[in-house]
Amino acid sequence: MSILNSKFGLIYSQLKVWFGKKELEIPNIEILPGIFLVMPVSSNFDTNFRTNCIVIGTPGEEALIIDPSPFNDTEYKNFLSIIIRIGKTNSFKFSYIVITHSHGDHHKNAPRFAKELSIPLIMSQYTLERITKKKGINYFDGNVIHIVNDGDDINIGKGNFIKVYNIPGHDEGQIGLAPENMQWFIVGDLIESNRTVVIGGEEGNMTKYFHSLERVIALSPQWIIPSHGSPLKSVDFLVKTLTHRRERENQVKNLFLEGQTPEEIVKSIYRGTDKRLWPLALENVKAHLKKLKDEGSVKFE
Numbered sequence: 373m374s375i376l377n378s379k380f381g382l383i384y385s386q387l388k389v390w391f392g393k394k395e396l397e398i399p400n401i402e403i404l405p406g407i408f409l410v411m412p413v414s415s416n417f418d419t420n421f422r423t424n425c426i427v428i429g430t431p432g433e434e435a436l437i438i439d440p441s442p443f444n445d446t447e448y449k450n451f452l453s454i455i456i457r458i459g460k461t462n463s464f465k466f467s468y469i470v471i472t473h474s475h476g477d478h479h480k481n482a483p484r485f486a487k488e489l490s491i492p493l494i495m496s497q498y499t500l501e502r503i504t505k506k507k508g509i510n511y512f513d514g515n516v517i518h519i520v521n522d523g524d525d526i527n528i529g530k531g532n533f534i535k536v537y538n539i540p541g542h543d544e545g546q547i548g549l550a551p552e553n554m555q556w557f558i559v560g561d562l563i564e565s566n567r568t569v570v571i572g573g574e575e576g577n578m579t580k581y582f583h584s585l586e587r588v589i590a591l592s593p594q595w596i597i598p599s600h601g602s603p604l605k606s607v608d609f610l611v612k613t614l615t616h617r618r619e620r621e622n623q624v625k626n627l628f629l630e631g632q633t634p635e636e637i638v639k640s641i642y643r644g645t646d647k648r649l650w651p652l653a654l655e656n657v658k659a660h661l662k663k664l665k666d667e668g669s670v671k672f673e
């Protein structure tokens with residue numbers, strides 16, 4: 373009987389594939405009352421790579437959509453249907469799309485999505501400039517864009533506001549969002565719950581990264597909601613990340629003072645790590661060295 377059942381199951385799922393009805397539901401969950409995570413695939417290079425799109429709203433009132441970034445057409449269509457379903461179920465009036473920072477896995481297809489819903493996009497001035505520099509001046513053609521600054525409030529209905537916080541370091545223009553009662557804090561890529569964040573390139577700055585971690589830790593929100601991975605209770609993980617970064621910085625400093633080049637430092641520290649990750653590790657090492665140089669702890673040209 374069980375064999376028959378499983379055979380039937382196999383044939384049934386195969387039929388669904390043949391007739392194009394294979395379920396392609398994108399993972400989604402309500403993590404706190406009125407806060408939903410929808411997790412589309414957001415990278416062309418790794419089909420396991422997902423970005424949390426966060427929907428926040430008050431039933432019957434305004435709602436925000438943060439970092440919608442489905443990577444291709446099929447993912448976009450499935451994503452759109454889930455957002456519409458969440459909107460209907462909760463009687464949300466979608467008012468804005470927020471882009472936390474300039475990296476592609478946070479805004480792929482967001483301009484198209486904003487036009488489809490006829491709502492404006494919100495981002496920092498740096499994020500707008502950085503994206504149009506990378507993607508071209510026409511990237512946001514047909515979109516309405518609102519620029520926000522640190523301390524600005526965004527209305528989410530029934531007298532509820534969430535505040536904008538500048539949290540640079542991973543990306544110069546990155547913004548976080550949190551309500552006044554600090555029940556949660558949306559941190560973008562300040563941390564990822566299952567990977568180390570890269571700090572480097574033109575938009576990265578390790579000194580600012582440390583300050584941003586310290587800033588959110590001091591605010592002590594109950595929940596941290598990152599863009600990749602699951603939400604985290606309390607700021608413990610941020611404290612751990614900061615401690616780890618300080619230790620790493622000490623290691624980098626000592627090896628540099630022993631005469632090692634950044635490339636040699638990567639080899640020393642990340643010996644046991646997948647070599648494909650070394651270029652990213654090199655970014656982090658260079659960012660630590662720049663911070664140490666700015667503080668006067670090391671000298672180099």
Ligand SMILES: [Zn+2]
Pocket residue numbers: 473475542543561
């Ligand atoms: Zn990023």
